[in-house]
Amino acid sequence: xxxxxxxxxxxxxxxxxxxxxxxxxxxxxxxxxxxxxxxxxxxxxxxxxxxxxxxxxxxxxxxxxxxxxxxxxxxxxxxxxxxxxxxxxxxxxxxxxxxxxxxxxxxxxxxxxxxxxxxxxxxxxxxxxxxxxxxxxxxxxxxxxxxxxxxxxxxxxxxxxxxxxxxxxxxxxxxxxxxxxxxxxxxx
Amino acid sequence: xxxxxxxxxxxxxxxxxxxxxxxxxxxxxxxxxxxxxxxxxxxxxxxxxxxxxxxxxxxxxxxxxxxxxxxxxxxxxxxxxxxxxxxxxxxxxxxxxxxxxxxxxxxxxxxxxxxxxxxxxxxxxxxxxxxxxxxxxxxxxxxxxxxxxxxxxxxxxxxxxxxxxxxxxxxxxxxxxxxxxxxxxxxxxxxxxxxxxxxxxxxxxxxxxxxxxxxxxxxxxxxxxxxxxxxxxxxxxxxxxxxxxxxxxxxxxxxxxxxxxxxxxxxxxxxxxxxxxxxxxxxxxxxxxxxxxxxxxxxxxxxxxxxxxxxxxxxxxxxxxxxxxxxxxxxxxxxxxxxxxxxxxxxxxxxxxxxxxxxxxxxxxxxxxxxxxxxxxxxxxxxxxxxxxxxxxxxxxxxxxxxxxxxxxxxxxxxxxxxxxxxxxxxxxxxxx
Numbered sequence: 001x002x003x004x005x006x007x008x009x010x011x012x013x014x015x016x017x018x019x020x021x022x023x024x025x026x027x028x029x030x031x032x033x034x035x036x037x038x039x040x041x042x043x044x045x046x047x048x049x050x051x052x053x054x055x056x057x058x059x060x061x062x063x064x065x066x067x068x069x070x071x072x073x074x075x076x077x078x079x080x081x082x083x084x085x086x087x088x089x090x091x092x093x094x095x096x097x098x099x100x101x102x103x104x105x106x107x108x109x110x111x112x113x114x115x116x117x118x119x120x121x122x123x124x125x126x127x128x129x130x131x132x133x134x135x136x137x138x139x140x141x142x143x144x145x146x147x148x149x150x151x152x153x154x155x156x157x158x159x160x161x162x163x164x165x166x167x168x169x170x171x172x173x174x175x176x177x178x179x180x181x182x183x184x185x186x187x188x
Numbered sequence: 189x190x191x192x193x194x195x196x197x198x199x200x201x202x203x204x205x206x207x208x209x210x211x212x213x214x215x216x217x218x219x220x221x222x223x224x225x226x227x228x229x230x231x232x233x234x235x236x237x238x239x240x241x242x243x244x245x246x247x248x249x250x251x252x253x254x255x256x257x258x259x260x261x262x263x264x265x266x267x268x269x270x271x272x273x274x275x276x277x278x279x280x281x282x283x284x285x286x287x288x289x290x291x292x293x294x295x296x297x298x299x300x301x302x303x304x305x306x307x308x309x310x311x312x313x314x315x316x317x318x319x320x321x322x323x324x325x326x327x328x329x330x331x332x333x334x335x336x337x338x339x340x341x342x343x344x345x346x347x348x349x350x351x352x353x354x355x356x357x358x359x360x361x362x363x364x365x366x367x368x369x370x371x372x373x374x375x376x377x378x379x380x381x382x383x384x385x386x387x388x389x390x391x392x393x394x395x396x397x398x399x400x401x402x403x404x405x406x407x408x409x410x411x412x413x414x415x416x417x418x419x420x421x422x423x424x425x426x427x428x429x430x431x432x433x434x435x436x437x438x439x440x441x442x443x444x445x446x447x448x449x450x451x452x453x454x455x456x457x458x459x460x461x462x463x464x465x466x467x468x469x470x471x472x473x474x475x476x477x478x479x480x481x482x483x484x485x486x487x488x489x490x491x492x493x494x495x496x497x498x499x500x501x502x503x504x505x506x507x508x509x510x511x512x513x514x515x516x517x518x519x520x521x522x523x524x525x526x527x528x529x530x531x532x533x534x535x536x537x538x539x540x541x542x543x544x545x546x547x548x549x550x551x552x553x554x555x556x557x558x559x560x561x562x563x564x565x566x567x568x569x570x571x572x573x574x575x576x577x578x579x580x581x582x583x584x585x586x587x588x589x590x591x592x593x594x595x596x597x598x599x600x601x602x603x604x605x606x607x608x609x610x611x612x613x614x615x616x617x618x619x620x621x
Contacts, residue, residue: 090499090503090504118413125568126548126568127504127525127527127541127543127548127570128484128497128504128527128528128541128570128571129391129392129528129570129571129611129612130391130392130439130440130453130483130484130497130527130528131481131483131484131497131504131527131528133391133416133437133439133440133483134437134439134453134455134460134481134482134483135481137436137437137455137460138459138460138481141455141458158413159436160407160413160414160415160416161416161436161437162389163391165389172568188413
């Protein structure tokens with residue numbers, strides 16, 4: 001329990017921090033830039049990407065506590081907002097920040113019999129295109145494994161690797177590379 | 189003087205109506221040096237109008253791109269003979285020019301040309317070689333490339349690659365929309381032929397050993413999702429066959445030297461492994477067994493072994509395995525990242541993507557003395573491919589096509605007019621060995 005509370009605390013703090021930065025910038029930044037301000041850069045510290053803090057309001061729903069009292073009960077039915085998990089360079093290890101997001105999705109999928117998820121794996125632009133297809137595939141498989149362990153049925157999941165083919169950030173720097181090393185959870 | 193009549197088969201090049209034409213010209217990086225040579229504009233028969241292609245210009249461009257020649261600018265030519273008996277050798281000796289190319293074009297019938305050329309040795313005062321070609325409008329460029337091949341071989345002792353082709357992928361972005369094209373073009377980028385146009389990514393185009401077919405990877409769209417698939421497409425007919433679309437990865441097709449088998453990477457058994465598909469029987473044989481990434485297979489020219497990329501040691505490195513399987517031997521030890529190996533045509537060297545701490549660069553590993561030599565200095569290089577004579581390596585540097593000579597002396601950045609990125613160039617084998 002203590003562990004859970006810590007994780008939730010970290011999450012709330014980070015999301016609030018995300019709020020502070022984006023409100024300062026008055027929404028002028030592009031989506032990619034906005035993400036870049038608080039996406040994890042390197043290492044395995046628990047961080048989340050910033051959530052746009054306008055609508056819906058900024059809270060940490062999808063976690064065991066915190067969101068129910070907020071507003072309508074339909075909120076709990078919404079697909080978790082964070083749909084990207086990030087990876088370190090040339091790694092397919094699920095970092096703690098990614099684990100939290102996958103847990104949110106696992107909860108959502110198991111509570112929604114009609115939910116299907118496509119896991120799309122990506123790498124940054126560096127290195128060999130074919131190797132990156134294999135690396136992105138491993139990231140997708142690692143994310144899938146976590147979801148299976150968390151009780152998601154395999155027939156709810158489809159996977160695909162895009163390698164370095166679909167960057168979300170086109171710059172050639174560490175910030176962009178981190179944003180691109182990801183698995184996206186897509187609800188078709 | 190030896191004259192050989194070479195009749196070119198006249199075929200209608202099925203030019204695509206594509207907007208994208210790859211104009212390969214050197215825009216920088218070439219070191220000075222190379223043998224001096226003068227290529228005199230070819231004389232035209234008095235009654236004929238100029239053909240659509242400037243033969244001497246095409247030959248000049250070819251030889252220039254090889255990096256082995258210093259071409260005398262046309263305005264510096266001391267005279268412009270078109271026949272050997274018009275040559276004033278002393279004029280050429282005065283400017284220190286050892287070799288010149290002269291030629292003439294005649295046209296008796298509309299859309300039919302006779303092209304003759306001589307390579308003239310100024311010191312000896314005689315022609316070293318001369319050929320006559322018959323061509324039509326469509327085969328003029330082909331004739332010019334054959335002239336370049338003859339000159340190149342006579343002066344370097346090495347077979348030319350000007351009559352070969354390249355395959356490459358282009359990506360055009362229009363807002364969020366992406367358009368991928370697969371093209372086959374002449375080695376100088378002319379005559380691009382569209383092979384495939386799709387909104388889905390295209391990867392890993394690879395030539396069959398006879399140069400007639402291309403294997404590549406793209407995605408098939410199924411009901412709710414997409415599935416990666418390996419295709420083989422015949423260039424002349426455009427007919428394509430799906431070779432593999434298993435669950436997960438279907439990537440990195442590589443032809444065996446016999447053209448009857450294809451190595452490829454599949455993850456159908458849960459992890460990316462290398463398999464060999466017999467194209468005649470359809471049999472699939474698993475070659476690697478390792479929980480790490482194994483991909484990017486490449487056959488040795490003798491067909492006895494394959495090299496591939498694996499991160500089984502913690503980082504991507506190149507390994508070698510017998511075609512019959514067994515234990516793989518690591519063969520790269522320098523640098524933290526070595527991937528995408530490609531054999532030189534003689535099998536003595538491997539071109540690869542290397543990171544020794546200064547970005548991703550093209551390097552060559554000498555398999556005899558294990559020496560690794562970096563050939564490029566840029567930071568985001570990819571996809572090395574050997575010319576069929578082993579003299580140059582074609583690769584991409586960021587979004588653009590580049591070439592480097594095998595000794596690293598000549599580096600070229602090639603200009604593209606494709607309105608997008610060029611990817612994964614692969615140089616064809618010789619069409620007649």
